[in-house]
Amino acid sequence: MQARSGPFWDGVEGRAPVPPAAATLGFEFVDADVEAGTIEVAFTATEAFINPAGNVLGAFLAAMLYDTVGPALLATLGPDQFQSTLQLSVSFLRPVRPGRLTGKGRIVHRDGDTVFLEAALLDGDATVVTTATATAQVIPSASAPTAA
């Protein structure tokens, strides 16, 4: 078992606060297999995320998938590394009601600092409602981009 250190694991294991954006999405860490590059997380879609039809707006499903692929990669990085998501492509398969959603993410391929990822969001019946692919870049924490 690889040492679980760095900002991501500090958040997951309670040594650092959950980032605000993750808290807003009701993010919970469930499990990760660092060797396999897989992660399972969960989200809580509240009534604050619905459209007039009462479904979770796809906007928030996309947000949850962003916050699934990011952690899938972060879980595998060293304490001095961070990641930047360059591109996220989301397919909206089915509508879903508010509630707990499971995010399953996976590193498909890593080539140097370039990483290809995929993720799926599942409802309470384990039906896939939304899928995504993403491209990310591993960067030294010291050069993580910060807006002016």
Add this chain to the structure above:
Amino acid sequence: MQARSGPFWDGVEGRAPVPPAAATLGFEFVDADVEAGTIEVAFTATEAFINPAGNVLGAFLAAMLYDTVGPALLATLGPDQFQSTLQLSVSFLRPVRPGRLTGKGRIVHRDGDTVFLEAALLDGDATVVTTATATAQVIPSASAPTAA
């Protein structure tokens, strides 16, 4: 000028409440050119959307672009029509701090009920921070998908 009726314009013009998901993103309607298929909207990225570095998590930038392309199409539809976003692809160009962001959306091409859209999110200096393309389908309101 085309008659502005239907659920989208009811929300924009205050005859119906702003949908919860839009309110959560701080959505504001700014302007639309229905003939040209263009729209300008705005969002307020709050501290609830930030990552540990203090930037708006890309998850919420993707959400805002979802809620830009949707309205770009909805603004052009009749009162008995709705739309379903099938696919959204987002490129994260630059980090951005919380604040007011402008969303500019455009119908690139409509072929029957299939519609291709694009959008960009701009910061307070009008610098593009995130872009997206999307595919959507126009559907009768009566057959809008609802989760079980």
